[in-house]
Amino acid sequence: MEKFIADNQSELLATAITLLILLILRFLINKTVRRIGRISDIVEARTLLIIKYVSYVLTFLGLGALAFIWGVNFKDLGLLFSSVFAVIGVAFFASWSILSNVTAGVILFFSFPFKIGDRVKILDKDTESEEPYLIEDIKAFHVNLRKDNGELLVYPNNLMIQKAVTLVYHKENDSESSEIL
Structure with missing residues (x-):
């Protein structure tokens, strides 16, 4: 265990900093979304939905950053992601209206009069x-x-x-x- 920590000290430090930054970003964004929801008198369920979307985006960004930090072989990951994105792309194309309604729901949260x-x-x-x-x-x-x-x-x-x-x-x-x- 000590050898692992000694060999990967910079990666562990970068991982800790990345996780800390993501947690701070999540806290600040959630606080801002809640404030906007409260000021705009928006139902709490809609606010929680936007917070869930933000959490998904931050998780995706965090996983990408951690893969970069740990030097994951992107050629191998590229093959995996291209296969996964091909399947997801077909699913999104088949349900394009659902995706556009979710996007519109986020837009309506922030600018719905x-x-x-x-x-x-x-x-x-x-x-x-x-x-x-x-x-x-x-x-x-x-x-x-x-x-x-x-x-x-x-x-x-x-x-x-x-x-x-x-x-x-x-x-x-x-x-x-x-x-x-």
Whole structure:
């Protein structure tokens, strides 16, 4: 054990520094996301979802950094990763809309002008309704919108970004408005 530590002292030090940096980054990013969620009055479940995405990205970056530090043979890893990424690429291509909805969900977390409880109109010919919808819930893939008659519309996040949406009623200031956002 002592020989291993003596032979790999620089790699062990670099590993410890990398792990420390990743933990500090994770803490700071999580704190920032929670602050944004609290300031924007975003549901805690959405905040936790974004924190989970950040953890995945940091874990992936950390594994790459550790592979670089320990001098892993990238030619061998290249063959493994190319095979894995080929399978993942086919899966992502097959479920492209799911990936775009998750990405849109992250974008909506940071820049969505509507909150749960607001009433909105979606200016889309496919919705076939002039009646406003109540935003009931905002999930990772979709937004739950409900009409006054109880009908539920599950609307994909990527369409919430692409289509024009009119804010009819904002629950915070209790005033009617008709801004197109």
